[in-house]
Amino acid sequence: MRSPERERFDATVARTIADRRLQDWLADFQALAQEAHDDALGELDDVEAWRDALSDVRAHTVAHLDHYLEQFAANVEGHGGHVFLAATAADARAYVRRVVREKQARLIVKGKSMVTAEIELNPMLEAMGVEVVETDLGEFIVQLTGEAPYHIIAPALHMTLGQIRDLFSREAGSELPADADALAAYARRRLREKFLAADLGISGVNFGIASTGTVILVTNEGNGRLSTTLPRTHVAVMGIERLLPDWQSLDCALTMLTRAGTGQRISTYVSAITGPRRETDEDGPDELHVVLVDNGRSRILGTKYEPVLKCVRCGSCADFCPVYGAIGGHAYDSVYTGPVGAVLTPLLDGLDGHVELPYASSLCGACRDACPARVPLTDLLLELRADAVRSGRQPASWRVGFRGYAAATTRPSMWDAGVRAAATLARPFARDGFVRSAPGVLGKWTAARDLRAPARRSFRRRWRDPSTQPGERR
Amino acid sequence: MITCLGDALYPAVGESAVKVLRGLGVTLDFPAGQTCCGQPAFNSGYPDEARHSARAFIDAFADSEYVVSVSGSCAAMVRHHYPGLFPEGPARRRAEALAARTFEFSQFLVDVLRVDDLPIAYPAAATMHHSCHTLRLLGVKDGPERLLDMVDGLDYRPLPRAQDCCGFGGTFAVKMPMVSEALVDRKVDHVLETGADVLVGLDMSCLMNIEGRLRRRGARVAVKHLAEILAAGWRE
Numbered sequence: 280m281r282s283p284e285r286e287r288f289d290a291t292v293a294r295t296i297a298d299r300r301l302q303d304w305l306a307d308f309q310a311l312a313q314e315a316h317d318d319a320l321g322e323l324d325d326v327e328a329w330r331d332a333l334s335d336v337r338a339h340t341v342a343h344l345d346h347y348l349e350q351f352a353a354n355v356e357g358h359g360g361h362v363f364l365a366a367t368a369a370d371a372r373a374y375v376r377r378v379v380r381e382k383q384a385r386l387i388v389k390g391k392s393m394v395t396a397e398i399e400l401n402p403m404l405e406a407m408g409v410e411v412v413e414t415d416l417g418e419f420i421v422q423l424t425g426e427a428p429y430h431i432i433a434p435a436l437h438m439t440l441g442q443i444r445d446l447f448s449r450e451a452g453s454e455l456p457a458d459a460d461a462l463a464a465y466a467r468r469r470l471r472e473k474f475l476a477a478d479l480g481i482s483g484v485n486f487g488i489a490s491t492g493t494v495i496l497v498t499n500e501g502n503g504r505l506s507t508t509l510p511r512t513h514v515a516v517m518g519i520e521r522l523l524p525d526w527q528s529l530d531c532a533l534t535m536l537t538r539a540g541t542g543q544r545i546s547t548y549v550s551a552i553t554g555p556r557r558e559t560d561e562d563g564p565d566e567l568h569v570v571l572v573d574n575g576r577s578r579i580l581g582t583k584y585e586p587v588l589k590c591v592r593c594g595s596c597a598d599f600c601p602v603y604g605a606i607g608g609h610a611y612d613s614v615y616t617g618p619v620g621a622v623l624t625p626l627l628d629g630l631d632g633h634v635e636l637p638y639a640s641s642l643c644g645a646c647r648d649a650c651p652a653r654v655p656l657t658d659l660l661l662e663l664r665a666d667a668v669r670s671g672r673q674p675a676s677w678r679v680g681f682r683g684y685a686a687a688t689t690r691p692s693m694w695d696a697g698v699r700a701a702a703t704l705a706r707p708f709a710r711d712g713f714v715r716s717a718p719g720v721l722g723k724w725t726a727a728r729d730l731r732a733p734a735r736r737s738f739r740r741r742w743r744d745p746s747t748q749p750g751e752r753r
Numbered sequence: 754m755i756t757c758l759g760d761a762l763y764p765a766v767g768e769s770a771v772k773v774l775r776g777l778g779v780t781l782d783f784p785a786g787q788t789c790c791g792q793p794a795f796n797s798g799y800p801d802e803a804r805h806s807a808r809a810f811i812d813a814f815a816d817s818e819y820v821v822s823v824s825g826s827c828a829a830m831v832r833h834h835y836p837g838l839f840p841e842g843p844a845r846r847r848a849e850a851l852a853a854r855t856f857e858f859s860q861f862l863v864d865v866l867r868v869d870d871l872p873i874a875y876p877a878a879a880t881m882h883h884s885c886h887t888l889r890l891l892g893v894k895d896g897p898e899r900l901l902d903m904v905d906g907l908d909y910r911p912l913p914r915a916q917d918c919c920g921f922g923g924t925f926a927v928k929m930p931m932v933s934e935a936l937v938d939r940k941v942d943h944v945l946e947t948g949a950d951v952l953v954g955l956d957m958s959c960l961m962n963i964e965g966r967l968r969r970r971g972a973r974v975a976v977k978h979l980a981e982i983l984a985a986g987w988r989e
Contacts, residue, residue, distance in 0.1 A: 289931070292929075292931050292932060293931060296931055296932070296935050302935075306939075310914075601917055601918045601920070601936050601939075602929075602932055602936075605932050605935040605936060606932055637798075638925070638928050638929065639929060639932070640922065640925065641885070641918050641920055641921065641922025641923075641925045641933070641936070642796060642885075642922055642923070642925070643885035643889070643918035643922070644885055644886070644889035644890065645885070645889070645916070645918070647889070648889055661795070661796065661798070663798075664796075664797065664798030665798045665799070665800050666798075667798055668797075668798040668799060673798065677797065677799075678799065678802075681793075681794045681797065681799045681802045682802055684789070684793070684794065684802070684806075685791070685794060685799075685802040685803070685805040685806050686805075687788065688757075688788040688789045688791065688805070688806040688809060688810075689788075689805055689806065689808070689809040691785055691786055691787075691788055694788040694789075698760060698761045701761065702761075713965075713968060720927050721927070723926075723927040723930045724926060724927055724930075724965070726930065727930065727933075727934040727937075727965075727966065727969060728934075728937070728962065728965030728966045728968070728969050729964075729965045729968040729969050730965060731762050731763075731961055731964065731965065732762075733761045733762055734761065734762060734763070734764045734765075736764065737760045737761055737764055738755045738759055738760045738764035738767040738768070738783075739755070739760055739783070739785065741764055741767075741768060742767075742783045747768075
C-alpha cells in the first residue's frame, strides 16, 4: 500500500524524469554549479582546512546555542531592536501578525527567507489582506506561479526563459521579449515601485553575529538592502541555529557560503544590520524586530542529528546530488530541497508524511564531499532509515527478510545452501547466465535491467576443489 | 574478502584476484566463515541485523594479516561503518583492528604491495567506472588507472563524469526504481560515448547494475572487474 505522499512523490518523479528538456537542463546546471564550486574553492590555499574551520565554528555555536542566542538577543536589544523567541511556527506567525497590525502595514516587501516559507508566513499575511511581494527574483517568479521553490538558492531553477517571459508578459499585460536582461528590467521596475511604497520589510537572516547582535544578509540583487532599509519597519526572521559567535567566524562562513554555493568569491551585496536606524544614520527603519524560530530545531540539539544544524544553506548538496538531478526540487515536497532537505524535513516535521525522503538516495556521498560545513549527510540519512524501521514505518516483510539474511550470514553452511538453492531456482529463468524477467521484488530490477543469475558453482565451492584452484595448490 | 556477490554471482572475479595476488607472491587464504559484510541490511536501516553479520565477519578474519576485498563498497563498509556498529569497548576495538587491515583490491596492489610494474597484456579499448564508496569512502582515486596504465596494449578512454553514481545504491535500485533507472541510463550513455569495448570496475554491485542495463539496451560492451583484466592478460 503506497502512502499518499509516496504516490505524490512517484508522480512528480515520473513527470520530471519524462521531461527530457528538464533532465538535460538539470544535468547542465549541475555540471556548471559543480565546476563553479570546485573552481572557487580551489582558489583557497587549503580547502580542507577551511572546511574544518567552518565545521568547527558551526558545531561549536550549535553546541552552545543557548549562550550565543542570549548574547545575540541582548545585543540586538542593546541596539534598540526587539527580539522574540518563537517556540513554534504558530508563535512566530502570531508575533509577525501583531507587528503588521500595529504598523497597519498594507504592503510588505520580502527578502528571500526559507524559514518564512517553512512557517507558512505568506498565506497568513495574505489572509490579513496585506499585499506581500517577494523581491528576490527567483522567489518573485515562483510567487507568481504559486509553486514551491525548486532549489535552496535558485527558486525558479526549473523554469525556461520562455516560461518566465510568458509569466511576466501576463503580469505586465503586454508582450515582453524572451531576453534575460529585458525580463530582469521588468522585474526591477515592478519591484522598485514596491520597495518605495512598502510599509514593512521582512527578511531572513543568513547569519546572526552574536557578539554584536548583527543581522547579515547575503544577496546578489540588492533586494536585501532595499527591503530592509526603505520601509519604516524591518522584521528579520531567523532559524535559531543560524548564528556565528563573531565577525572573524563570519569571514570563514561567508567565504565558504558564496564559493561553495555559487562559485563567487563574495556575493554582490553583503548587508550588515545592527539595530534600527540611529539618530546619526541617514536612513534605515525606525524599528527592527528579530523573530528567532525554533519550530523543532531545539529537539535536534544533543541528538545524533545535531550536525545538520551546521548547515549554512549554500545548496551545494543539491548541486552535486545525482538523485536531485533526476527528480528535481518539487519531489522533496518541502521548502528545503536536495540532500539537506531530505534530512531536515523529517526532523522538523516528523517522519510521517516524509518517510520516502531518507530513501531517496543511493548513498553515493557526493553531498557529504561537497558540503563546506562537513554535514555528514549520508550518515544522517542512514540514521533516519534506521529510525523509520525502528518506529515501524517500513513493511514488516523487509525486517523478516533481513533477519533471515542475517541468520544465513552467520552460518556458512546455511549460506552455502542458500546460494545453491538460488542457483537452482534461477536456472530455468536464465539464458546465457542472465534472467530477463524475475518474480517478486526482483521484478523491479528486471523491468529495466538483465539480472545476472547465480553461478553454477560459487566461489567457495571452487576454492574447496583443488582442481579449480588457480596457481599453487592450497 | 570475496563478498556475497562475489561468492554467488561473480566467482570468476574472486578467482582472478587469487591468480593475480598469487602471481605477485602473496600467500592467500579464504576464511570459510565469511559470507556477507552486512551492508545490505545496514544501508536499508537495519543496523541490528547488520551487526550480527558484522560480528561473524570480524570473527572470520580474526587471524588474517590483511583482508583484500574484491568490492570497494564492502571494504568501505568495514572501514567506515563497522566501528560505529559496536558500543565502545573490546567489540569496537576488534572492529577497528579489522578496519585497519582491510583494503580494496586495487588499493592493496597500489598502497600495500606498491606494484609499479605488471606483466600484463590486454589489447582492448577500455573505460572505467569509479564506484562511489570506493572513491569517496576509501579515497581510491588514481590507483586503478595507474594499474591499467601498466597493461600493454590497453587503449584507456576516461569515462565522462566517472565520479557520478551509477544508481545502484543497494535496495535503492528496487525501492526507487524510476530514479535508479534514470541514473544507470546516464552512466550507460557515458560508457557508450567512449566507444570502449570493455567497462572496468572495482565493485560488483555497480558492475552488476551497469552490465544489466547495458545488456538490456543491446550494447556490446563487456563488463569486467579490474582483477579479471589483470588475470586474463597475465603473462606467466
